[in-house]
Amino acid sequence: MLRIGELTVGYEPDVPVLHTVSMALPPNGVHAIVGPNGAGKTTLLHTIAGHLRPTTGYVMLDGRDITGIRAVRAARAGIALAPQGRRLWSSLTVRDHLTMTRPAATAQEQGRDWSVDDLLDVFPALAARLHHRAHELSGGEQQMLTLARALRLAPRLLLCDEPTEGLAPTVANRIRAVLADLPRHGVTVLVTLPQARAAANLAHTVHVLTAGRLSDPVDPTTTHADDLIRRHLGLTTDDEPSPRTEPRTTVRACHRPPAHG
Numbered sequence: 001m002l003r004i005g006e007l008t009v010g011y012e013p014d015v016p017v018l019h020t021v022s023m024a025l026p027p028n029g030v031h032a033i034v035g036p037n038g039a040g041k042t043t044l045l046h047t048i049a050g051h052l053r054p055t056t057g058y059v060m061l062d063g064r065d066i067t068g069i070r071a072v073r074a075a076r077a078g079i080a081l082a083p084q085g086r087r088l089w090s091s092l093t094v095r096d097h098l099t100m101t102r103p104a105a106t107a108q109e110q111g112r113d114w115s116v117d118d119l120l121d122v123f124p125a126l127a128a129r130l131h132h133r134a135h136e137l138s139g140g141e142q143q144m145l146t147l148a149r150a151l152r153l154a155p156r157l158l159l160c161d162e163p164t165e166g167l168a169p170t171v172a173n174r175i176r177a178v179l180a181d182l183p184r185h186g187v188t189v190l191v192t193l194p195q196a197r198a199a200a201n202l203a204h205t206v207h208v209l210t211a212g213r214l215s216d217p218v219d220p221t222t223t224h225a226d227d228l229i230r231r232h233l234g235l236t237t238d239d240e241p242s243p244r245t246e247p248r249t250t251v252r253a254c255h256r257p258p259a260h261g
């Protein structure tokens with residue numbers, strides 16, 4: 001569904017943050033990018049979402065060249081971003097956020113059209129907070145609202161930047177479970193996560209981004225996946241417990257994507 005080739009992106013001339021990044025994501029899966037702070041994860045998502053223009057390279061969505069298009073056009077093409085830091089409108093209520101946001105994608109490019117009620121079913125915690133302002137919500141509720149608002153745009157590709165950052169483990173697990181279920185609704189998910197273990201438990205493919213360079217995709221179900229991810233991250237075996245020590249069934253998406261897309 002998404003194909004990126006030789007993408008170089010920077011904020012200043014001749015200072016690239018991403019170096020010739022290439023990636024091909026099949027549709028209807030959950031795909032994770034892990035990497036340390038400052039690796040360029042946000043930069044990559046913002047480039048796909050049309051907030052940043054690459055210096056070189058291309059971004060293709062379902063065979064259509066969307067390189068360098070503006071964010072509004074990326075949304076029309078079926079891409080939504082749930083940004084890091086949430087960026088909610090603090091004085092508006094949950095209801096305001098969900099009713100003010102409408103499907104942005106054109107009919108042809110649109111994914112599922114999520115009604116407000118659909119989204120409250122996905123995030124029951126928000127139903128109880130419908131008339132509360134964003135700044136009155138807990139961190140977990142704010143993150144749920146960020147995701148719900150992005151889904152209101154009816155995307156086929158949802159970009160989630162560190163959606164579990166700073167959340168209690170149970171809330172983070174709930175968020176990951178929602179993401180794992182989205183491919184069932186025709187939404188492909190590209191999510192950045194700080195922890196290799198969480199990414200391996202959730203995603204169908206994991207890419208590691210370090211210092212602006214992206215690894216080849218790793219299939220977390222293969223025998224050497226943990227070692228491979230760890231090696232890409234430059235970790236020793238003691239730095240993070242094995243992904244296989246956690247039950248995968250809690251969040252792993254049940255619909256595997258086709259091998260090619």
Ligand SMILES: Nc1ncnc2c1ncn2[C@@H]1O[C@H](COP(=O)(O)OP(=O)(O)OP(=O)(O)O)[C@@H](O)[C@H]1O
Nearest residue numbers: 011012017035036037038039040041042043044084
């Ligand atoms: N608006 C900006 N102007 C200049 N440099 C920036 C800007 N935003 C990010 N950078 C730099 O680009 C590099 C990559 O940042 P980015 O936020 O993409 O990394 P990240 O992997 O998402 O890290 P984090 O998890 O800390 O958000 C960093 O060196 C950062 O300082």
